[in-house]
Amino acid sequence: MTNVLPETAAGPPPPFDPELGAALAVIGEQMPPALTADMIQPMREGALLADLTDDDLARAGAFTVTRRQVPGPAGDPDVELLILTPTGATTPLPAIYHTHGGGMVVGNNRTGVEVVQDWAAEVPSVIVSVEYRLAPEHPHPAPVEDCYAGLVWTAEHAAELGIDPERIVIAGASAGGGLAAGVALMARDRGGPALLGQMLLCPMIDDRNDTVSAIQMAGRGVWDRTANDTGWTALLGEARGGADVSPYAAPARATDLSGLPPAFVDVGSAETFRDEDVAYASAIWRSGGQAELHVWPGGFHGFDMMVPQAAVSQDARAARVRWLSRLMGM
Amino acid sequence: MKDLAVRLAALDPDAGAALHVIAYFDRLAEARAGLHTIVRGAAVLSGCAARLVDDERRVRIRVEPDGASTPSGVRDKDWISAAAGSATLWLERSGPPGPVDAMVLERAAAAARAVLERTRGHAAQADPALVELVIDAGAAEPLRLQAAARLGFNPDDPVRVVALGSGAVRLLPEPGGLPEGRAGVGPAGPVVRLPASYEGAVLALRFTAEGTESDPGPRVVHADELGGLALLAAAVGPGTEPVPDQRALDRAAATAPWVLATLDAVARSASLRAAATALRVHHSTLQDRLAHTLPVLGWDVRDPQGRLRLHLALALRRLHNNQR
DSSP: OOOOSOGGGOOSOOOOOHHHHHHHHHHGGGSOSOOOGGGHHHHHHSGGGOOOOHHHHHTTTTEEEEEEEEOOSTTSOOEEEEEEEETTOOSOEEEEEEEOOSTTTSOOTTTTHHHHHHHHHHSOOEEEEEEOOOTTTSOTTHHHHHHHHHHHHHHHTHHHHTEEEEEEEEEEETHHHHHHHHHHHHHHHTTOOOOSEEEEESOOOOTTOOSHHHHHTTTSSSSOHHHHHHHHHHHHGGGTTSSOOOTTTOGGGOSOOTTOOOEEEEEETTSTTHHHHHHHHHHHHHTTOOEEEEEETTOOTTHHHHSTTSHHHHHHHHHHHHHHHHHTTO | OOOHHHHHHHSOTTTHHHHHHHHHHHHHHHTTOOHHHHHHHHHHHHTSOEEEEETTTTEEEEEOTTSOBOOOOOOOTTSEEEEETTEEEEEOOOSSOOTTHHHHHHHHHHHHHHHHHHHHSSOGGGOHHHHHHHTOTTSOHHHHHHHHHHTTOOTTSOEEEEEETTSOEEEEESSOOOOSSSEEEOOOBOGGGHHHHHHHHHHHHTTOOOOSSSSOSOSEEEGGGTGGGHHHHHHOOTTOOOOHHHHHHHHHHHHOTTHHHHHHHHHHSSSHHHHHHHHTOOHHHHHHHHHHHHHHHOSOTTSHHHHHHHHHHHHHHHHHHSOO
16 A cells, blocks of 8 residues: 655654653663664674574573574575474464565574564474574565575474474564565466465564654664665665565565455554554455454554563553464364 | 663662652653552662551552552562652662662652652641541441442441541541541451441550550550450440449558559460560569559459459549549
């Protein structure tokens, strides 16, 4: 959905939730809202995205940690899957196939996986987190094709992984949410693995970067319009915002959202992605699909991960687990 | 990315971290955040559980450093705390304080105090008319329940009446800390039983003493613990003649300033040795004192029957001094 309002028509930005705003005052210094291309490499090397160790991932024996190199897209390198299996499972479990965030330009298959582990602690599931190639060195379609290839392998090897192939949910946050939505579209169009659901957390799905919320939140919060421009330009180059952008890269470009698995979409009201995410849920409904949409008041991008203690973050996290357990029939 | 306490700990506690703490609570105050949010901020920034308790206003909030609200358990005297008006804010840290603990306590307590004054400034407890109504056995039950609700009590909340030496009456949610000073404490029960708790509290107050040399005895008495002594209260009115044992007690008291305190200690201690310890005198000194007192008193307080007579005489003396 293209926003037709001129920039001046946007009102003032919605206020941050008081608790989140106060935390942002602490976080803000280390996380500028704007990210430019020259900051990509320092961010990749920075301590902000410090990796979880295998010990962290094992959570005192609650998960078995394995890594598999599996075939990538035809003619491309293998992709690495990080597989976290709850210990002691005796029957096939549901799977959460995770596509990490990081604006398409940073992060690895451990980024944000602790959030997914929290879900799996309540809804026992095997976690498969895919390492995809990053932009700008590897522009579209490398990231989304890597993610798709990893999903295909996972579904084909479900038995070996202790996964119930009927219950695979794809999930990702931010750029990972965009990739999850793109992979769901690919799976539909290519007759690929049947997904039980798609969990799109504050997903990055619209390269046009011109919604009211993108305009309102410029220079504020986390991942503002400038940062978004940096991410999309890295992924799409000159094509960004133009007429020929694939819906697999920017799912907001999809004109047909029928035939998709049920979606969970959440986003903060005080972030760049608010309007594109609300529009995506609406488009799913318009196509006759199922979506659960949460717009958390005063939430900035990734609020629940950066300030998990806040009341609104606790509610957001609880809503996801409830959706998962309903979806998985637990 | 997630641990604010770790982030703060990594900063210079004298400058950087302190500024962040100040900024955090200033933002909460500007946005008129509530008490839970403030207590959660204290827990999150300090990295240890925080609790805010205001017995009068019936506020009881405890938050873990992960943001979860949990019920309050027993307090530890080693925790650091700060006053927030009539409330107290604790950081549940027994070991050495973290680098920002003092600043977190100060700013969070100030923020909590502002919220308490804004939202509960006219503490319902302060409205004596409502308190009078809930303890009035003559008032209709629906009226009493309504008044209790306005004071913040649900019908099934266990509540006690506390009658203070000053003549004031307080309602005390169970469990709760007693107010300062001489107090008679009524039994805990549901709101409809408050008139009975008030009766008990007033009765118990008559058994209290100043706790001084001239008026030794307990400053706080619970009606629950009076047992059969409660019956004595009805027997002692303003015009009641003192019984001979009470007169003997008064005579003994006139012979030396330590007599009443000594006899009270003997009555209340498990043994003469314990009484001597309580009085901070040598065991032999206590024996000498009792030898001095015995002829004036006319009975020996060291045998069981004598101790009972002493108990009763002391109680009767307090009942005479403390008329309704």
